[in-house]
Amino acid sequence: MATSPQNTALTIGDVVELQITGIAHGGVSVARHEGRVVFVADAIPGETVRALVTDAKKKSFARATTIEVLEASEHRRDHIWAEASIERAPEDRVGGAEFGHIALAHQRSLKGDVLVDAMQRFGGIEADALATKFSGVEAAPGDDELNGLGYRSRVRLHVDETTGQVGPYAVRSRRVVDVENLPLANTQVGQVAPLGEIMNGVDTVDVVAPSADDPRMLLRMEGEKTRAGEKDIVRELVGDREFIVRAGGFWQVHREAPEMLFNAVRDAISTLIVDGSFTSGAANLDLYGGSGLLAAAMGEAAGRTLKVTTVEFDEGATDDAAENLAEYVGALAVTARVDRYLSELLAAAPSVRERLKRGTIVLDPPRSGAGGGVIAQLVKLAPANLVYVACDPVALARDTKSLIEAGYELTSLRAFDIFPHTHHFESIAVFQRA
Ligand SMILES: C[S@@+](CC[C@H](N)C(=O)[O-])C[C@H]1O[C@@H](n2cnc3c(N)ncnc32)[C@H](O)[C@@H]1O
Numbered sequence: 001m002a003t004s005p006q007n008t009a010l011t012i013g014d015v016v017e018l019q020i021t022g023i024a025h026g027g028v029s030v031a032r033h034e035g036r037v038v039f040v041a042d043a044i045p046g047e048t049v050r051a052l053v054t055d056a057k058k059k060s061f062a063r064a065t066t067i068e069v070l071e072a073s074e075h076r077r078d079h080i081w082a083e084a085s086i087e088r089a090p091e092d093r094v095g096g097a098e099f100g101h102i103a104l105a106h107q108r109s110l111k112g113d114v115l116v117d118a119m120q121r122f123g124g125i126e127a128d129a130l131a132t133k134f135s136g137v138e139a140a141p142g143d144d145e146l147n148g149l150g151y152r153s154r155v156r157l158h159v160d161e162t163t164g165q166v167g168p169y170a171v172r173s174r175r176v177v178d179v180e181n182l183p184l185a186n187t188q189v190g191q192v193a194p195l196g197e198i199m200n201g202v203d204t205v206d207v208v209a210p211s212a213d214d215p216r217m218l219l220r221m222e223g224e225k226t227r228a229g230e231k232d233i234v235r236e237l238v239g240d241r242e243f244i245v246r247a248g249g250f251w252q253v254h255r256e257a258p259e260m261l262f263n264a265v266r267d268a269i270s271t272l273i274v275d276g277s278f279t280s281g282a283a284n285l286d287l288y289g290g291s292g293l294l295a296a297a298m299g300e301a302a303g304r305t306l307k308v309t310t311v312e313f314d315e316g317a318t319d320d321a322a323e324n325l326a327e328y329v330g331a332l333a334v335t336a337r338v339d340r341y342l343s344e345l346l347a348a349a350p351s352v353r354e355r356l357k358r359g360t361i362v363l364d365p366p367r368s369g370a371g372g373g374v375i376a377q378l379v380k381l382a383p384a385n386l387v388y389v390a391c392d393p394v395a396l397a398r399d400t401k402s403l404i405e406a407g408y409e410l411t412s413l414r415a416f417d418i419f420p421h422t423h424h425f426e427s428i429a430v431f432q433r434a
Helices: 104-121 127-133 187-192 257-275 293-302 314-322 338-346 350-357 371-381 393-403
Strands: 015-023 031-034 036-040 048-055 061-071 137-141 152-159 202-210 216-221 233-238 242-244 284-287 307-312 330-335 360-363 386-391 408-417 425-434
Touching: 015 061, 015 104, 036 048, 036 330, 036 408, 061 242, 104 127, 104 137, 104 393, 104 408, 127 408, 137 293, 137 330, 216 330, 216 393, 242 293, 242 314, 257 360, 257 425, 284 293, 293 307, 293 314, 293 360, 314 330, 330 408, 338 350, 338 371, 350 371, 360 371, 371 393, 386 393, 393 425
Parallel strands: 036 061, 137 408, 284 307, 284 360, 307 330, 360 386
Antiparallel strands: 015 031, 015 048, 031 036, 048 061, 152 202, 202 216, 233 242, 386 425, 408 425
């Protein structure tokens, strides 16, 4: 098959000079080479760089990695992690800190640009409407003082199959790299992490430092199917509230993140209460509820009479949610897949459907978002309000479009920088039935 001239213009291994014009989703910047989009790692919008082409298979775009900065952005800083810096060969750079060469405040500004762009392009929201609802990505308390370092209470390390050496993966690869330290990890994690040790037969090493319990190392052996630490119950403090969670289960990694998200959901519910659009005794739901953090935030705003059901497919997390929500007599924790649970609700008696229509649904899906199927079910259930907590801005934006087309209005949008030095951040969008 003949290849177009564009297709032949770049080949893996080429080194090209690129002007970086913007930021894209996924922690890469955008440039153009003879009309073709190039996603460039380790660059900053406004820079001119020399970059090594690492992927040129697709007609519409190529990928490249910065190897030299010709004109640096004023926001460029020495990388917070020497093993991730452009001083190293691209294949030897460690992953997990892809914004570590950018000034912290500018990282937040770029994350805000990504959210606004996604909400406009995939969510169909006009720039003017967005400007009135969204005022930028908010920093976690203490991060500016600490330059966004030392925040992680959980870190996953990997073990090289042949050498047994422990470390993080290289960027976009499954190759273990040797590192001297983990600058994003908190002190306890740093003390326990077995960096550079040889651990033959082990597959992954999770280092977990709960806020109200001893740090620990969870080993998953090669070929083992069960998750390490799924029965190990640890205590976490959120403000003055104690939660129990599985050491190997889901919990936000930034020391401030559980409290920030708890407060943001509590405040969103308080606003709905002031508006008169939240009903405490309706069929309220906390979907993808984990150990019940966000249902408890609903309870903090609505009080002891709150009725809420958390839905989560991890049985251990559901057990913990039941315990964490014990003060709410109207709280129920259900182990189920969200789509299956919603199918049952759609088949429920009219009185139950009516209570759901008056209800508020908090949802906090994994990175892929709720997705078309679950959103279609939610639209059929037609709750009064949805509080959508999202770790992927594009997935949020796609689901936003479906909700708006179904008659919901986006009434508030906030975002939180709970993953400094990476491209990740968390958003909370509130939708109300028009
Ligand atoms: C992003 S976490 C949120 C947990 C909780 N809201 C919190 O803040 O701690 C997503 C949760 O959804 C669960 N989950 C993922 N897919 C699911 C599904 N299809 N049905 C039910 N639970 C699911 C995961 O086990 C995880 O606990």
